[in-house]
Amino acid sequence: MSRPLRILAAAILTFMLSALAGVRAQEPWRAYEGLDAIEIPFANGPISMSHVPQIWLSLNGSRPRLFGMDTGSTGIVVSAEHFIPGPGDVAQGPGRLVYNSSGRVLTGEHWMTDVVIRRDAHTPVATARVQVLRVTEITCLEHARDCRPESDPRNVGFMGIGFDRGSAQHTADNTSPKNPFVSLVSLASGRPVSSVRQGYVVTRTGVHLGMTPALTRHMAFVKLTSKAHPPGVPDWNGAPMTVSVDGVTGRGTMLMDTGIDYMFLSPPAGTALHRGRRAPEGTRIELFMPDRQRPQPAFYEFRAGRRGNPLHPERVEVVHDANVFVNTGRMFLEGFDYLYDAAGGHVGYGWNGRVSHEYGGVTPGSYGPRE
Template sequence: SVFLPFVSPLKINEPPLLPATISNTPLIFPIDTGSTGILLGHPKLPFLNTTGYPPAHSYLSSSNLLYAGSLVPLTLTFIASTTATSTVPVLIVDAKTHCPWYNPLTDAGTCPPNPSNHSDTGTALPTAGISYMGVGFGRNTGDGEQPKAIPAANPFLNLDSVDDIPVDSGAWHTGYILNTTGVTLGLTPNNTEDFAWAMLEPGTTHAEDPRDWAMPSMCVRVNDEAEDCGAALIDTGIAQMYLRRAVGRVTPNHTLSKPMRRRVDDGVKIAVDFLSSEGVGEKKEVVVGYEFVVGEGSKMEPVFVVPETQKEGKARVPFVNTGRGFLLGYEVAFDAIGGRFGFK
């Protein structure tokens, strides 16, 4: 296994940062478990000719940002006490657009005119500062937001070499462990022995790539009401929590005036249990859980909670994005070979 330390220990208000080089160019990447694949502004590698490479895009709904450019295979070098290399397709971004009305299922990588103001085609933003490393799993959910979010795009799952020695795929157990200080690439009996494991369901492209697994299962309770069960995401990319309950369930909330945003009220109790996919219904095993009261400032509490109200006829499965605060209480591990997610 290889340990790669973050630039500084994880804090609630900023994503963890990891140094790497591409073509001898030093780069700093925010590490995001809420997406899969690398985004890099073309000005970061101005010498790179992307002519002839396939067009690609990624839409991050939490920020309403659309990234478009070309998908180019590149080798990253992680330099710590050990050196590791990984070759993955990188989205070299030539256009970044703020486009809140973008529909990932129909708009195919281009920001359409604003339905309420046809002269508005989104806000073009500079690409020079873009560097983003998505290392999450289960993010290619068929909603069109991240069509290239497959295991082959995850640099943590595609190591070529460690200290200039080629990685033996038969001996190397693909996966990673994340904590507040850094990431460990490669799982061993020693580094995983104290984890509690949730089994995962196969992901969208599991038949083509057996390393593709769905997000972990969870049940969430609000103020001791009946629980809502669905999928969970532990997302190092954001400080807040997103909470989507079943149709008809309302979490007490208020609206901020500038900007117009909804927030869950202080005093609301939220409890999340992570489940193993083994068993059905009541037989599902709770692996670990945590709870907090909004506004009390406990260690794992997100900076705020955003409620999502479900509409009849457009219902989606309940969902909790914990934000990065969860990592202030637990280490997590993703076993890409065994289809397991671990907590410690």
């Protein structure tokens, strides 16, 4: 081969390798090759307007019991009869946790303890070491939507697995690990904890601890910005999105919240919506994750009050936060699978094929918010 042909062949090879590297960079699911994921079906059935999804857990001094699984908060709250501190548990002083959606304020004592995560009442799958709040009292914010004060409450069991919730819950200064799904210390299978990546995939029917290529190839991955946190306590800033309300558009953050069946919307300036009221019937709401692009990474839309769209929340409550914000509620999962990769700092959206593309869709790949 002549020298010019050798140079041309080398250039072609370099270009092909570069293109291949670019393709692989657009396939973040490859980071999960060789890893495991643990499937846990919701104990009370698929996502529904009528109930918060539930997962079996067991804490020291109590039989396994069902806990509501909430992506809109972070941390476990449990009443005294379902957690009796014992050897190995560490007292960490008084604490409280605020649920802004309901207006409930739970106070009690913080404990560092082991939490056993279960597939069902009889089958443990993993153990996490996290801080829990042993609740002794429930009080209410001034304008609480759904709250009844209680002293020495019973039958409390709620598990928050969300991120970037410290400011909203008034726990920003508390850096102890609280999310059991990203704080695993052992697996019931005997496999090393490192075989399951810190994070999870939530679907309409259950949750998977960890990620695999099979679970995530169909997803649009959105990079999150880093939040300062101590080593070993992963946390990231909220997921970027763009919302359009009857054509008025603004950029902000979104929260996929399995804890509620309705939507909170802090709209961009210039809409006709009023704080403290529901969005009127016919209001067109479009969400773009992370923003409007071509191709569009992930998006969906609905009209308030029009029930034919499975992604429609029960209602849209209008608020006015300092920034544009959307809490989607759990009906989001009628059309999407949802990923949180705590180790890599990504959220992911996968179209599950149950809803018509008339209402939304996903272009798999890797994306970031535009500056």
